Amino acid sequence: MxxxxxxxxxxxxxxxxxxxxxxxxxxxxxxxxxxxxxxxxxxxxxxxxxxxxxxxxxxxxxxxxxxxxxxxxxxxxxxxxxxxxxxxxxxxxxxxxxxxxxxxxxxxxxxxxxxxxxxxxxxxxPLRVSPLCVMARTLLEEGAVGHPNHVMAFNYVPYGTIYFDSFYRIYPVTQGLFLQKATHDFDYLSYLMGERIVRVGAMASLGQVFGGSKPSGLVCSQCDEELICAESPRNRLVNGSGRAGSDHPCVFGEDIGTPETGMNEDSSSALLEFAGGAHGVYTQVFYSRRDAGARGATISGYEGTLTFDWYQNHIKRIRHHQPFSDTIRAGGTGSHMGGDSExxxxxxxxxxxxxxxxxxIESGIQSAYTCLAAKESAETGQFVTVRQVGG
Ligand SMILES: NC(=O)c1ccc[n+]([C@@H]2O[C@H](COP(=O)([O-])OP(=O)(O)OC[C@H]3O[C@@H](n4cnc5c(N)ncnc54)[C@H](O)[C@@H]3O)[C@@H](O)[C@H]2O)c1
CATH class of the missing domain: 3.40.50.720 (NAD(P)-binding Rossmann-like Domain)
Known part of the structure; x- marks a missing residue:
């Protein structure tokens, strides 16, 4: 036992x-x-x-x-x-x-x-150990793209309202969505590229979609706009537009915070430099819904391009110098595309x-250092060198 x-x-x-x-x-x-x-x-x-x-x-x-x-x-x-x-x-x-x-x-x-x-x-x-990500890494190790010189990673989060209508809206707890969400992505990107991220330049958009002037503590059931608001439980249910759930705090409420006091971002992006000189970009968007959901990456080198998406559950491999392209479909799904069972x-x-x-633990701390560099960069407008585990 x-x-x-x-x-x-x-x-x-x-x-x-x-x-x-x-x-x-x-x-x-x-x-x-x-x-x-x-x-x-x-x-x-x-x-x-x-x-x-x-x-x-x-x-x-x-x-x-x-x-x-x-x-x-x-x-x-x-x-x-x-x-x-x-x-x-x-x-x-x-x-x-x-x-x-x-x-x-x-x-x-x-x-x-x-x-x-x-x-x-x-x-x-879970993303790093999900079968799709492990297969992508195996293909990269086998030379599918040659040396990975570039990565473009995307995360259009179709359930992103959770960061504005649940406890994740409490900024002192989350400290923003690089730490909350991108911690997974920076981790799997380092794993795929086989190198740590050493420098970050980041940007975030805050308070343009979520947040606002609705009174603190307002929930849908007490709001006179419940029938017309796209975020009410009934309208989310009717429209299949993200996490329906039950009565919830207003995503346009002043208690979400402001850019000055601190709040989760509507979207954020980071330019990433890897230790070996490759670079890439990661971007995350939290107001996406329905079929807009996408999360994955495109990795390229002189020999080829590899692209995968957890929502599509497949990998595409394009050879640059031979007339062949493959689509590898993953079987099975499960929570976090099989990552949680792994x-x-x-x-x-x-x-x-x-x-x-x-x-x-090193992977968790290194990812946190990378997220903190992205957060600092977005706040200061400067490129930030990522602190490395072990000095
Ligand atoms: N790895 C992933 O993919 C993934 C997915 C979802 C959530 N998470 C993370 O999981 C964490 C928890 O999220 P959740 O949705 O389960 O939250 P939750 O609020 O349901 O769970 C937190 C638990 O901690 C308890 N708690 C509060 N104060 C405590 C204290 N002082 N000592 C001990 N326990 C205390 C609460 O009573 C509650 O049972 C978050 O940090 C979130 O980022 C990770």
């Missing part, structure tokens, strides 16, 4: 534990939880764990008393680093949600905490000593 200790048993990790990890390890049991919302956390656990899991005030107390085989940190973004620093002192495998840090101060202290730690981390980066296999394998982590 695998005994799991969970810190922050929220929506995301309860899905990963209940659907993905249990599929790999049916004998998994959540024995201890640190979460101030005990009722909510219990409701996200199946029986018998829901009744039997013991709740603790602190991570240390849980590790001492529940004696878990491994830890999962699934709190919101601002608490990942403080808890991970505590976990670094335990000799236990750790599944850590992203972004691993939400400030430079946090990221540096996290790197320091893991310098001599024996805690093996699986950072929750993460679960990695984590259970690390616990059993049969696999190594493909998303170690």
């Amino acid at each position: 695998i005994r799991l200790g969970v810190i922050g048993m929220g929506e995301r990790v309860s899905w990963v534990i209940n659907q993905e990890m249990r599929a790999v390890a049916p004998d998994l049991k959540v024995v201890g939880v640190v979460d101030p919302d005990e009722a909510g956390a219990r409701s996200r656990l199946p029986e018998p764990d829901s009744a039997e899991a013991i709740f603790y005030e602190t991570l240390d107390e849980m590790v001492r008393s529940a004696k878990p085989d491994a830890l999962v940190i699934g709190t919101r973004c601002n608490l990942h680093t403080p808890y991970a620093i505590q976990a670094a002192r335990c000799d236990l495998p750790l599944f850590l949600e992203k972004p691993v840090s939400n400030s430079m101060e946090q990221a540096i202290s996290l790197e320091k905490a893991f310098e001599n730690s024996r805690c093996t981390v699986v950072v929750s980066f 993460l679960a296999r990695d984590f259970i394998g690390v616990i059993r000593g049969t696999r190594v982590s493909r998303t170690p």
Whole structure:
């Protein structure tokens, strides 16, 4: 039996534990939880764990008393680093949600905490380990484009309203959408290109679509524009225009923040320089809907071009100097296009000593450093050198 200790048993990790990890390890049991919302956390656990899991005030107390085989940190973004620093002192495998840090101060202290730690981390980066991305990397290693000289990566997020009508709108928690969203993309781009990102020039558009002057605390059910607003639950449902859900805070509310006080961006883009001299561009748009959803990259070199999109679930390979082009269709789907089940296999394998982590703590910290450079660049209008793990 695998005994799991969970810190922050929220929506995301309860899905990963209940659907993905249990599929790999049916004998998994959540024995201890640190979460101030005990009722909510219990409701996200199946029986018998829901009744039997013991709740603790602190991570240390849980590790001492529940004696878990491994830890999962699934709190919101601002608490990942403080808890991970505590976990670094335990000799236990750790599944850590992203972004691993939400400030430079946090990221540096996290790197320091893991310098001599024996805690093996699986950072929750499903895109990097998704079968489509791994296949793209394999083709690149086989020379599909020759040397990868350029990348253009795109992310048109069809469920982007979540960053304005759920807890992600709380800017002090997220610190913007480079850290929140691009952390995945900068990570998989470094993996695909086989090199770290060393310099970033970025730009963001804020407050042009989302945010506005609707009163603080307004929700759709109390709004006199509910019938005509494209964002009301009923109209999203009718139009199939993104995450429908239930009553929600207004995406045009003043409580989202302003460009001056800090708020999530409508869209943002980054020019990326890689260590070997290649460059690329990444762009993310949060008001896209329906069939506009797209996420993937086009990588090119002298020999060819490779392009893939998780929403299309295929890779196109074009040979530049031979009259052949292929489309490779991926089978299967699953959460994050199979990436979450790959993460679960990695984590259970690390616990059993049969696999190594493909998303170690360094990948999480390096991605956070890159996001922080992009954030700083967008704020200052200057190119920013990316801090590198290990100095
Ligand atoms: N890797 C991915 O693809 C992916 C996808 C979705 C979300 N996420 C990340 O998962 C994280 C959690 O998102 P969520 O939607 O599950 O949020 P959530 O609010 O549902 O879960 C957070 C949990 O933490 C608990 N919590 C609050 N304060 C705490 C404290 N001091 N100590 C311990 N627990 C505490 C809450 O009660 C809640 O149960 C976010 O950081 C988000 O960025 C990652």
